[in-house]
Every structure is written in C-alpha cells, then in structure tokens.
Amino acid sequence: MTWTDQARNGRLLIVDDAMENIQILNHVLGEEHEVLFAMNGVKALELARQHRPDLILLDAVMPEMDGYEVCAALRATEDLRDIPVIFVTALTTPEDETRALEAGAVDFITKPFNVAVVRARVRTHLTLKRQSDAMRELTLTDALTGVANRRSFNDALDNEWRRCARSHTPLSVIMIDIDHFKLYNDAYGHQAGDICLRQVANAMVQCAGRTPDLLARYGGEEFVILLPQASAEGAETVAQRILAAVRELAIPHRMSSAGDTVTVSLGISTIVPAEGSCDADSLVRVADGALYEAKKEGRNRYRIARCAQE
Numbered sequence: 001m002t003w004t005d006q007a008r009n010g011r012l013l014i015v016d017d018a019m020e021n022i023q024i025l026n027h028v029l030g031e032e033h034e035v036l037f038a039m040n041g042v043k044a045l046e047l048a049r050q051h052r053p054d055l056i057l058l059d060a061v062m063p064e065m066d067g068y069e070v071c072a073a074l075r076a077t078e079d080l081r082d083i084p085v086i087f088v089t090a091l092t093t094p095e096d097e098t099r100a101l102e103a104g105a106v107d108f109i110t111k112p113f114n115v116a117v118v119r120a121r122v123r124t125h126l127t128l129k130r131q132s133d134a135m136r137e138l139t140l141t142d143a144l145t146g147v148a149n150r151r152s153f154n155d156a157l158d159n160e161w162r163r164c165a166r167s168h169t170p171l172s173v174i175m176i177d178i179d180h181f182k183l184y185n186d187a188y189g190h191q192a193g194d195i196c197l198r199q200v201a202n203a204m205v206q207c208a209g210r211t212p213d214l215l216a217r218y219g220g221e222e223f224v225i226l227l228p229q230a231s232a233e234g235a236e237t238v239a240q241r242i243l244a245a246v247r248e249l250a251i252p253h254r255m256s257s258a259g260d261t262v263t264v265s266l267g268i269s270t271i272v273p274a275e276g277s278c279d280a281d282s283l284v285r286v287a288d289g290a291l292y293e294a295k296k297e298g299r300n301r302y303r304i305a306r307c308a309q310e
C-alpha cells in the first residue's frame with residue numbers, strides 16, 4: 001500500500017462553529033476519511049484527546065475559544081502536539097497567515113471552499129503524518145525484536161519519573177539478562193541466537209501487559225522493563241512471570257550452568273520519585289546491581305534492590 005493509499009483512511013477532526021461549513025467539508029471528505037466534528041474549541045480538545053485524529057481542520061474565528069487558542073492548547077499537550085492542524089479561514093492577509101503559522105498550523109484552506117484544493121491539501125498532510133509516524137516508530141523500535149529500543153526507554157523513564165513524582169506513586173524497573181548467551185551463540189550459532197532473542201522478547205511482552213508498562217531492549221542480550229505505579233511487590237510478580245514464561249519456552253541450552261534450557265536473571269529496583277531522592281539513572285543502575293547479584297547467586301532468578309534514599 002502506498003503512503004497516499006494509507007492517507008485515504010485517516011481520521012479527521014473538523015472544528016467549526018457553523019454547521020453549514022462542517023456539512024460541506026464532511027461532504028467533500030467523508031467518503032475517503034473518517035470524520036469527527038466539533039462546534040467549539042473545548043469540544044475539539046476533548047475529541048482530540050479521546051480519538052487522536054490524524055489531522056485537524058480548524059476554523060480560525062470562533063466565539064469564546066478561537067482557533068489560535070485551540071492550536072496553542074494542542075501544542076502545549078504532549079500527546080496532542082504532533083497532530084497537524086490546517087486552519088480554515090476567510091482571513092487571508094499576510095498577518096493572518098503569519099499568526100496561524102506561528103500558532104503551529106501546517107497549512108491553510110480558505111473559505112469559500114474549493115473542493116479539489118481541500119481534498120488535495122488533506123491528502124498531502126495525511127500522507128506526511130503517516131510518514132512521520134512511521135519514521136518515529138522506526139527510531140523508537142529495536143529492529144531485531146520489535147520491542148522498544150533503549151532511546152525509547154530513556155524517554156519513557158524521564159516522563160514516568162516526573163509523573164510518579166507528581167502523584168507520589170512508586171516506579172519500578174526490572175533489568176533482565178539472558179543467562180550464558182555467549183555460550184548459546186557459540187553452541188547454536190549467531191542466527192539461532194537472534195531467534196532466541198526474539199522468542200524471549202515476545203514471551204516477556206506478555207508478562208508486563210498493563211498500558212504504561214514498557215519492555216525495551218537495553219542492548220545486546222539485556223532487556224529492561226519500566227513499570228510505572230508498580231510497587232516492589234508488583235514488580236516481583238512480573239519478574240516471577242518472566243522467569244516462568246522464559247522457562248516455558250523450553251529453548252534447549254546445553255552449555256548453561258543454570259539449567260538445560262534458556263533462562264534469564266533479573267534485577268528489580270523501586271522508588272517513589274521525589275526531590276532529593278536518587279535520580280532516574282541510578283534507579284537503572286541499582287536494578288543492574290541487583291541483576292549482578294542474581295547472576296552471582298546462580299542465575300535463573302531475580303533479586304530486589306532498594307534505591308539508597310527510598
């Protein structure tokens with residue numbers, strides 16, 4: 001499917017205080033796209049939050065909250081700031097255009113509408129949105145296993161650290177390392193090693209399934225799980241599930257000192273983030289220390305550590 005084909009199915013949010021304009025745009029765009037509409041700024045923001053449209057067509061002049069304010073509110077909201085906005089306006093002076101672009105609009109559609117121009121602009125911006133989504137996905141995903149990569153984990157860790165600090169809730173991290181993976185590669189070959197990494201990643205994804213949880217490949221044969229709002233006990237339950245799930249894969253490993261099959265070792269650390277408490281990086285370091293302990297004590301097990309100032 002080409003990018004343009006994909007753009008055909010995009011979800012649009014049309015915001016206009018005049019029903020007549022909504023009807024015209026719906027008529028022009030409704031066949032190719034899923035169309036939502038709102039007649040004021042507050043409703044527009046509510047729908048954007050609920051339905052995450054791919055593109056917003058926004059009337060510049062509306063009573064109470066105008067298009068510029070809606071655009072500014074979208075840009076100020078982390079989850080919504082990447083949704084492209086096209087201003088729909090009868091105002092066409094260079095000052096109006098500048099103001100809209102400065103507010104964060106990507107383009108204009110002028111009233112009265114020209115059907116062909118509306119369709120073409122919407123298609124172009126949906127195509128660009130699809131491409132930038134795909135690009136972002138690539139930069140955040142580990143190519144071998146399909147789980148998040150380290151960069152994606154670091155971003156999530158920073159965000160969740162702040163979120164948990166605000167809500168005074170715990171944040172847990174589990175570092176996971178496949179046992180004797182060098183020997184596995186030596187015994188079965190690097191390609192089999194790659195397959196093993198994929199299988200283990202896939203099994204672990206199922207073990208940390210709550211929405212904010214994030215499994216990432218931290219590097220080589222090391223993985224990490226971020227568990228926002230999870231206490232040490234909660235993280236321990238996830239670690240137990242992972243140990244069991246990897247054992248159940250029953251991937252033979254004749255060179256391992258930890259068993260006949262592939263196993264993992266895990267290190268858990270938990271903190272309620274607060275000012276003056278250890279920082280996000282040391283949360284990971286402490287989990288890594290616990291992982292080292294688990295390795296030293298025989299592998300195929302987990303260990304829990306505490307952050308110094310918890």
Ligand SMILES: Nc1nc2c(ncn2[C@@H]2O[C@H](COP(=O)(O)OP(=O)(O)OP(=O)(O)O)[C@@H](O)[C@H]2O)c(=O)[nH]1
Nearest residue numbers: 177178179180181182183185190193194220221295
């Ligand atoms: N097949 C494959 N192997 C990888 C990949 N990334 C890292 N490795 C291998 O993973 C191995 C990690 O070895 P070590 O760090 O010595 O650890 P280990 O053998 O797992 O031993 P312990 O951690 O002490 O149980 C190295 O041989 C790396 O080459 C990968 O993408 N694919």
